[in-house]
Amino acid sequence: MLKDRHLRHATLLFAAAVLALPTMAQNAASSSADDVKIARLEALFDAQQDRIETLQERLVSARAQDEDAARVDALKRQIREILSAEEFRESLMPPVLQVGYDGGFFLKSSDDNFLMKINGRIQFRWTHYDVQSTNRYLQPRLQKNDSTGFDAARIRVTFKGHAYSPNLTYLMRLRSDEATGYDTRLCDAYVNYRFDDAFQLQAGYFKVAALQQRLTSSADLQFVSRSMTHAVFDLSRGLGVRFWGRLFDKRLEYFLDVLNSLNNPGRTISNDPPELDGNPALAFRLVWHALGDQPGKDLAAEADLAIHDSPALNFAFHYAFNEDEADQRTTRIPFPLPRRTTGVGGFGLTNTNGLQINQFGLASAFKYMGFSARGEYILRIVDPRRAGRLPFTPWWLLTRQGDTTVMHGAYVQMGYFLPIPGLEKKLEAVARVGGISTLANGQEGAWEYAGGLNYYIEGNNVKLQADVTKITEVPISSSVSSLANVNDQPLIFRVQLQVKF
Numbered sequence: 371m372l373k374d375r376h377l378r379h380a381t382l383l384f385a386a387a388v389l390a391l392p393t394m395a396q397n398a399a400s401s402s403a404d405d406v407k408i409a410r411l412e413a414l415f416d417a418q419q420d421r422i423e424t425l426q427e428r429l430v431s432a433r434a435q436d437e438d439a440a441r442v443d444a445l446k447r448q449i450r451e452i453l454s455a456e457e458f459r460e461s462l463m464p465p466v467l468q469v470g471y472d473g474g475f476f477l478k479s480s481d482d483n484f485l486m487k488i489n490g491r492i493q494f495r496w497t498h499y500d501v502q503s504t505n506r507y508l509q510p511r512l513q514k515n516d517s518t519g520f521d522a523a524r525i526r527v528t529f530k531g532h533a534y535s536p537n538l539t540y541l542m543r544l545r546s547d548e549a550t551g552y553d554t555r556l557c558d559a560y561v562n563y564r565f566d567d568a569f570q571l572q573a574g575y576f577k578v579a580a581l582q583q584r585l586t587s588s589a590d591l592q593f594v595s596r597s598m599t600h601a602v603f604d605l606s607r608g609l610g611v612r613f614w615g616r617l618f619d620k621r622l623e624y625f626l627d628v629l630n631s632l633n634n635p636g637r638t639i640s641n642d643p644p645e646l647d648g649n650p651a652l653a654f655r656l657v658w659h660a661l662g663d664q665p666g667k668d669l670a671a672e673a674d675l676a677i678h679d680s681p682a683l684n685f686a687f688h689y690a691f692n693e694d695e696a697d698q699r700t701t702r703i704p705f706p707l708p709r710r711t712t713g714v715g716g717f718g719l720t721n722t723n724g725l726q727i728n729q730f731g732l733a734s735a736f737k738y739m740g741f742s743a744r745g746e747y748i749l750r751i752v753d754p755r756r757a758g759r760l761p762f763t764p765w766w767l768l769t770r771q772g773d774t775t776v777m778h779g780a781y782v783q784m785g786y787f788l789p790i791p792g793l794e795k796k797l798e799a800v801a802r803v804g805g806i807s808t809l810a811n812g813q814e815g816a817w818e819y820a821g822g823l824n825y826y827i828e829g830n831n832v833k834l835q836a837d838v839t840k841i842t843e844v845p846i847s848s849s850v851s852s853l854a855n856v857n858d859q860p861l862i863f864r865v866q867l868q869v870k871f
Contacts, residue, residue, distance in 0.1 A: 474871070476531070485531035491589055491870040493547075495523040497852055498863040514855070521548040523595075523850065523866065524588060526557065537564040549850045558607070567620065572612040575635055578605040579612065579625035579655035580688045582733040582746050590671035590830050592742070592785045592800045593837050594852075594864040598818040599779040599804040601848040602704060603729065603748040605690055608651060609635040620665040627653040632692045632727070633701040647695035655688040672744065673785055673798055674737040675829050686733040693755070694722040701727070703752070703777075704806075704845040704856070705769050706814035716857045717814060717845045724763025726753040740787035740795075750777040779806040781818070798824040800837070806845055816843040831870045838863050 468478045474487040499517040530541040538561065545557040560574025577584055583591075583600045596604075608629030616623050629651045630636045636646040659665035662682035669684050694700055700721040707716045728751040735744035756763045757772035766772060781804025788797045800822050807815040822837025839862040844853050852862050 474528075483535060484533055485536075486529060487531050489526075489528040489530075489871065491524065491526040491528075491868065492522060493524040493588075493866055493868045495521045495594065495864060495866040497521065499852065499854055500861040500863070502859040502861070514858070517854065522552070523548050525552075526589075538562075539564070566615070568615040568617055570614055572614065573610075575607055575609045576612065578608050578629065578632060578653045578690065579614075579627050580605045580653050580690050580729070581731065581748070582686060582735070582744065586670070586672060589868065589870050590673075592672040592783065592798070592824060593802060593820060593822060594835050594866045595850055597781045597783070597802060597804045597820075598816065598841060598845070598851065598853065599746070599748070599781045599806055601851045601853060602806050602846050603731075603750060603777075603779050604633075605653065605701065605729070606633040607635070608632055608653075610650070616666065621659050623655075623657040623659070623666065625653070625655040627651075629653065631694070631697045631700065632690065632722075634697055636697065644696060647693075647697055649693040649695060651690070651692040653688065653690040655686065657684055657686045659684045669735040669737060669744075671830060672735075672742060672783070673824070673826070673830075674740050674742040674787065675795060675826065676737075677740045677787065677795060678737050679739065681736065681738040683736050684734065686731075688729075688731040688733075690727070690729040692722065692727045694725055694727065695755075697723065702846065703750075704808065705765065705771075705775075706808050708769065717808075717816075717843065718768055719846060719856055720764045720768055722765075724754060724756040724761070725765055726755050727751070728753070740789075742785045743783070745780065745782040747780040748778070750779075751775075752777065775809055777806065777808045780804060785824075796826050798826065800824060808845075814843075816841065816845045818842075830868070833868050834866070835868070836865045 466480050468476075468480060470476060472487075474489040476485060476487045478485045497517070497519065501514040501516055524545070525547045526543055526545055528541065528543040530539070532539045540561045542559045543557040544554055546552055546554040556575065558574075558576055560572050560576045562570060562572040564570045579585070581600055581604055583596045584604055584606070588596070608627060608631060610627060610629035612625060612627050614623070614625040630638070630646050632651045632653075634645075638646060640646075659668070660683045661680070662668035662678075662684070663680065665684075668676075668678065668682035692701075700723050702719055702721055704717045704719055707718050729748065730750075731746060731748045733744070733746040736742065752765070752775040754763050754766045754772055754775075757766040781802060783800070783802040785798050785800040787795060788799060790797060800820075802820040803818065805815060805817045807813060818839060818841055820837055820839040822835060824836075825834045827833060839852070841853070841858070841860055841862070844856055844858040844860065847853055847856055852864060854860070
């Protein structure tokens with residue numbers, strides 16, 4: 371009996387266990403899924419916590435940076451206030467010299483009160499001067515030889531800048547070239563004080579405010595040299611003072627020069643005979659910059675290297691006066707030789723001693739889209755003040771012309787950058803025609819015809835020029851203009867390399 375009861379109990383327990391197995395398995399599976407979900411939530415929570423901590427660190431860093439920036443700004447303000455005291459600034463940071471290159475080698479003080487800029491230039495030239503054997507002014511059986519060779523036509527060293535204030539500027543230029551026999555001489559030297567754009571004062575030795583080509587730097591010419599017309603009517607340089615300025619947003623420029631003499635510095639105190647008379651020479655120039663974005667700069671150089679996309683145009687007028695009574699080394703002027711003495715006329719050369727000179731000129735320049743044009747007309751009135759009375763003027767002795775004589779001259783010059791692919795702003799064709807006429811002893815005149823090509827390697831700083839010029843009758847000798855002998859009828863070939871720094 372007892373065994374049967376125990377067996378029955380075991381059977382019931384086994385059956386209950388078998389019946390409970392599915393429910394236990396289901397509960398175990400459910401518990402495993404919950405554990406996975408919990409693990410995922412915990413991972414997400416940890417990630418969010420890390421992100422929150424990162425953001426908090428960034429916020430703290432940003433606040434620290436803002437605080438640092440605020441402290442830096444406050445410190446800068448304090449430093450500015452301290453350095454605004456000039457004595458403290460100079461004791462803490464005495465001026466030092468700065469050096470470098472900016473359009474020239476320069477030396478500059480840190481306070482910008484002193485500046486010196488040094489520039490140099492050399493023009494190396496080859497010239498062939500072909501004298502015509504049919505020249506009617508040659509004496510019978512006289513033959514002149516052609517000239518061919520190399521020259522260092524212009525060598526220049528320039529020192530310029532300002533002293534004590536940017537308003538007080540200076541310039542000193544030395545020359546050592548073919549025209550001076552390669553001796554070093556003074557070319558220009560002056561100081562200039564700017565009271566205002568409308569009024570400035572210049573004193574020293576400088577170019578006379580007259581001809582357009584003279585006031586254009588020889589480094590910025592389209593031809594190897596200036597025109598024949600310029601060689602005849604040029605007033606070169608003078609020693610004295612200049613009053614000048616720019617008005618109406620720099621559209622109008624004026625210049626008034628009061629000089630010892632034209633084309634002659636001269637000395638006031640010298641041994642007899644004196645180098646200068648007591649009469650000052652005067653020159654006045656007025657320029658209207660009618661068009662252009664940069665008045666005074668657009669047309670400073672002859673070629674349109676900037677390829678202006680808007681026209682640049684100016685008009686200029688000049689007047690010069692000199693009553694030359696006793697000046698030594700005075701301006702040379704041509705005069706027509708009387709045909710009764712030579713049979714064929716021609717030119718002679720003399721000086722302005724004993725003459726009153728009144729000279730007027732009109733000029734204009736234009737640039738647009740690589741095309742440039744400029745021209746000038748000059749009228750010179752020669753009045754022999756000592757005609758027929760002692761001391762005789764050289765003009766009267768040579769011409770016996772006692773009344774007023776008029777001379778005319780003009781030229782027109784053009785250039786254009788050729789639109790060749792790869793040579794934009796590089797290759798320029800140029801042409802010029804000009805002439806002069808003198809009315810003493812009957813009319814005598816001369817013509818100039820010229821053409822050429824320019825290759826701008828580095829603008830006007832490094833360029834190669836080649837031109838050919840025909841002169842029908844040379845009116846004045848000028849080595850720098852390649853004019854050898856008066857009355858020659860030459861054909862002139864020139865090639866020139868310019869390097870400027």
